[in-house]
Amino acid sequence: MRKGFSLIELIVVLAIIGILLAVVLPQINVFRNKARNSGKIEYIRQLNTGLSFYYSRFGGYPLPPGGDINGGSNCPGYETNEPCFINGHPYSSTGLFGNTQFNNNMKPYFSSINSISKTPVLGSISGITKNYAGVSYGVFGPCNTINQTCQSAELIWYLDGTTQNCAPGYRWSCGTDPADTSRAYGVTQCRMDIPRQSTNVDKC
Numbered sequence: 001m002r003k004g005f006s007l008i009e010l011i012v013v014l015a016i017i018g019i020l021l022a023v024v025l026p027q028i029n030v031f032r033n034k035a036r037n038s039g040k041i042e043y044i045r046q047l048n049t050g051l052s053f054y055y056s057r058f059g060g061y062p063l064p065p066g067g068d069i070n071g072g073s074n075c076p077g078y079e080t081n082e083p084c085f086i087n088g089h090p091y092s093s094t095g096l097f098g099n100t101q102f103n104n105n106m107k108p109y110f111s112s113i114n115s116i117s118k119t120p121v122l123g124s125i126s127g128i129t130k131n132y133a134g135v136s137y138g139v140f141g142p143c144n145t146i147n148q149t150c151q152s153a154e155l156i157w158y159l160d161g162t163t164q165n166c167a168p169g170y171r172w173s174c175g176t177d178p179a180d181t182s183r184a185y186g187v188t189q190c191r192m193d194i195p196r197q198s199t200n201v202d203k204c
Helices: 007-058 096-106
Strands: 071-074 122-125 128-131 135-144 149-160 170-173 187-194
Touching: 007 096, 007 135, 007 149, 007 187, 071 096
Parallel strands: none
Antiparallel strands: 071 135, 122 128, 135 149, 149 187, 170 187
């Protein structure tokens, strides 16, 4: 009666396990990225609904604290002084002091505003890796600084992978050209105009 495996049998088993891991692990990452993207899209939908409720009550979209008649921007769900799009987007350094106050103002209309995922979304520009986690909310002037509202707003976010589905927004860049020094490579940049502008169409 055999008492164990031979060396050759062990090598074969290990080789099979290695092959299975090589096939399965990339798929796990794909599913993880899809789940993360779906979660961000759902967050955008709820945030957009909350902004609609806010507009219905106040006749405009909320002006981020620190904004002025020309508008302003911040990072919904982030804390004061905490940037979204770390070093990856011009909005990464704007509106930081108003994040917490903006979240508190929006909670009656979007109670889960702090549920935004801060898991890194990594893309690159000119070979430099940058983090595109989070969502940027911006408004444009002229704004009413008395009741702190503006008539138009915009959401910008990034999804893992190239040419992803941005609905209910639209794709601003697809992340497929590593030579493009103005757009992130490896991630999809999404935008939503509020209210939606018919002139802004999907770029992919």
